Amino acid sequence: MDLNDFSKLPKNKKADIALVLEGTYPFIRGGVSSWVHQIICGLPEIEFALIFIGDKKENYPELKYDLPDNVVHLSCFYIMEQTKVPDPKPRKGNKQAFSQIRAMHDNFQYTHDINFDHLIGKVIENLTNHKLVNYKDFLYSEEAWSFITERYHANANDTAFLSYFWTIRAMHVPIFALLNALNKIPDAHVYHTISTGYAGLFSVMLRHTKNTPVILTEHGIYTKERKIELSQVDWINDAHEGAGSGLDVDFGYLRRLWIRFFESIGRITYSTADSVYAITEGNRRKQIADGADPEKVSVVSNGVDLDQFKTVRESRPNKPPLIVGFIGRVVSIKDVKTFIRAIRTVSDEFPEMQAWIIGGEDEDPTYASECRDLVNSLDLEETIIYKGFCNVADVMKDIGVVVLSSISEGLPLVILEAFASSRPVVSTDVGACRELIEGGTDEDKKLGIAGAVVNIADSEALAQQISRFFSDSEYWQKACVSAEKRVEKYFNQDVLFQKYRKIYNAVLDH
Numbered sequence: 001m002d003l004n005d006f007s008k009l010p011k012n013k014k015a016d017i018a019l020v021l022e023g024t025y026p027f028i029r030g031g032v033s034s035w036v037h038q039i040i041c042g043l044p045e046i047e048f049a050l051i052f053i054g055d056k057k058e059n060y061p062e063l064k065y066d067l068p069d070n071v072v073h074l075s076c077f078y079i080m081e082q083t084k085v086p087d088p089k090p091r092k093g094n095k096q097a098f099s100q101i102r103a104m105h106d107n108f109q110y111t112h113d114i115n116f117d118h119l120i121g122k123v124i125e126n127l128t129n130h131k132l133v134n135y136k137d138f139l140y141s142e143e144a145w146s147f148i149t150e151r152y153h154a155n156a157n158d159t160a161f162l163s164y165f166w167t168i169r170a171m172h173v174p175i176f177a178l179l180n181a182l183n184k185i186p187d188a189h190v191y192h193t194i195s196t197g198y199a200g201l202f203s204v205m206l207r208h209t210k211n212t213p214v215i216l217t218e219h220g221i222y223t224k225e226r227k228i229e230l231s232q233v234d235w236i237n238d239a240h241e242g243a244g245s246g247l248d249v250d251f252g253y254l255r256r257l258w259i260r261f262f263e264s265i266g267r268i269t270y271s272t273a274d275s276v277y278a279i280t281e282g283n284r285r286k287q288i289a290d291g292a293d294p295e296k297v298s299v300v301s302n303g304v305d306l307d308q309f310k311t312v313r314e315s316r317p318n319k320p321p322l323i324v325g326f327i328g329r330v331v332s333i334k335d336v337k338t339f340i341r342a343i344r345t346v347s348d349e350f351p352e353m354q355a356w357i358i359g360g361e362d363e364d365p366t367y368a369s370e371c372r373d374l375v376n377s378l379d380l381e382e383t384i385i386y387k388g389f390c391n392v393a394d395v396m397k398d399i400g401v402v403v404l405s406s407i408s409e410g411l412p413l414v415i416l417e418a419f420a421s422s423r424p425v426v427s428t429d430v431g432a433c434r435e436l437i438e439g440g441t442d443e444d445k446k447l448g449i450a451g452a453v454v455n456i457a458d459s460e461a462l463a464q465q466i467s468r469f470f471s472d473s474e475y476w477q478k479a480c481v482s483a484e485k486r487v488e489k490y491f492n493q494d495v496l497f498q499k500y501r502k503i504y505n506a507v508l509d510h
Helices: 032-042 095-109 117-130 134-141 143-155 159-184 195-210 222-232 253-272 281-289 306-314 334-351 365-377 394-397 413-420 433-438 458-470 473-490 491-507
Strands: 015-024 048-056 069-076 188-191 212-217 275-278 297-299 325-326 356-359 385-386 400-402 425-428 453-455
Touching: 015 032, 015 069, 015 195, 015 253, 015 306, 015 491, 032 394, 032 491, 048 195, 095 143, 117 159, 117 195, 134 143, 134 159, 143 159, 159 195, 159 253, 188 195, 188 491, 195 212, 195 222, 195 253, 212 253, 222 253, 275 281, 281 297, 306 394, 306 413, 306 433, 306 473, 325 334, 325 394, 334 365, 334 458, 356 394, 365 453, 394 413, 400 413, 400 458, 413 425, 413 433, 425 433, 425 458, 433 453, 453 458, 458 473
Parallel strands: 015 048, 015 188, 048 069, 188 212, 212 275, 275 297, 325 356, 325 400, 356 385, 400 425, 425 453
Antiparallel strands: none
């Protein structure tokens, strides 16, 4: 089946909502994908089109979800596929169009022009009007060469020019791939992007070319997560990286350039979107700090199906089962290695315990292999069990404590699922995890603490808190009760559906 042929949309009919998705649903399980599937299933009266953006087709070989009946279209675009490069031929390039591109780049780096939205619109208009700026102009025109060389001499003289040149090309080629996709997607009454990044940029293009409303929902903050990833990759050849580690390192120019690139796309998306939604108050403040208009940004928290976990909740045992559950993708941002090291410590005190890793290993096979090697080197083959993807309600009844060791999160659905199962959570201090576990408002805090929060990458603290729950049944029971009360009061998925039904209908009616 050619997925781009999947459409139940009659000709000349618009989808109600087109979801613009980067590297997630319906090809990746868990995380944001779970939320997307939840929203689609929870609003059966809404017709959804899916616009999926990935890097290469080979990385997304099959659907991981059965598409609900109200999904009426799926289009897939792969922005890092080998693009046919036209034969070199001298070109002048449009001076006025490149002047506007210069002004936009200056706005990213130096100024904050009040006419920023208009400027973005003009640049996108120029790019979509292939007579003014096109792929050949970007590759071969005198104006493009002048733009690249003047920026190089102004900002990156101590960097090898070839490294700079290919970095600029790698950044911009996906943009032209998105431009080519504009006329291949269905019309919709609303485009709803579930991140900034390339999905956000594509939505900006749609906003300016189709004059259609765009809304944005961010779970994690995309630019923050990209910065974490870019700080770790080794394919950026910066000769002048400074001292430090992690996000505190003195990045070289090319690494900073990549980070600014995604920060700029974030600003464009915030500026263009008609409304912006965060899932936590902390994320809302971060969006505003990153350039979002405070008047546009609202908070809509995640929710969970309480009925799905009712049996588990009602059959909570008197003491904790000696099984630790890690529920999530085996990828570096989840810091599974810290979890594994913590289990090494806990198993010394509770040799009969098990730790279950419940999630896929196919998203980052290299990292997953490193995790398995670590399990073997710590002699944990009998303790750590890889369960793959499972129905969370089915496995939660056997779990005593759920653990998140992530270095970045938004409002993790897995915490809500654990709470709905009347299970405590030990989590790193990221995203909304502390707010969920300890309570956000004064009223919320009265419900009690539903787990424990530790610092990022602190395997000893993680182990200590797991052991505390295993060794103190009364402490475990109190946390279970607090978890149950908090999810019932604040995170029922019916409230989530009501809010998004209202959001969608307001735009559709208008």
